Amino acid sequence: KQEVTQIPAALSVPEGENLVLNCSFTDSAIYNLQWFRQDPGKGLTSLLLIQSSQREQTSGRLNASLDKSSGRSTLYIAASQPGDSATYLCAVRHISGGSYIPTFGRGTSLIVHP
């Protein structure tokens, strides 16, 4: 059974810092990995999607890397801003009976203070 762990569970940093959020998974036979952002009490917004054949994806100040063999992904946030405050979730999709149902980590709660 796939397990996804995110470290740290919570993070509080001053504005401007560069951040690294970690995601690890136990079964490396994945199809893709996706990073989401969730604002309090809200739905999920997709940030970056990395296919299993890719090593990284970039969008603006965000960069996500994937090391499938070691079962790890990192989300790098450059020059953090208060608007980045949210919970960040990673989700791993693997083939299970053809359903590709994602397994989510519990998230990293990020606070960026001015």
Place this chain on the structure above:
Amino acid sequence: EAGVTQSPTHLIKTRGQQVTLRCSPISGHTSVYWYQQALGLGLQFLLWYDEGEERNRGNFPPRFSGRQFPNYSSELNVNALELEDSALYLCASSLAGGPSTQYFGPGTRLLVL
């Protein structure tokens, strides 16, 4: 283009009651997924519907059920509510099943007293 919509936004029920949550997918999407996000437990997969049929089910008791209508909208029904059913219920839709990207709705917050 409208995103995934869910109703109601908030709901308060008492233990033993029944509840129905609704989800409208993005136009053109045929797959709908339901997830439960309880405090401290992370997102847990509940159900997957595609083309009107249940395709997969998570590790939840049978009192969690649902259906998908011909217009691809979906309902999630929970019978005999228990206190631990209190959670944010999220719906997601995708163009098709399998690995297609899922787009999430804002969720329905359910509180069971």
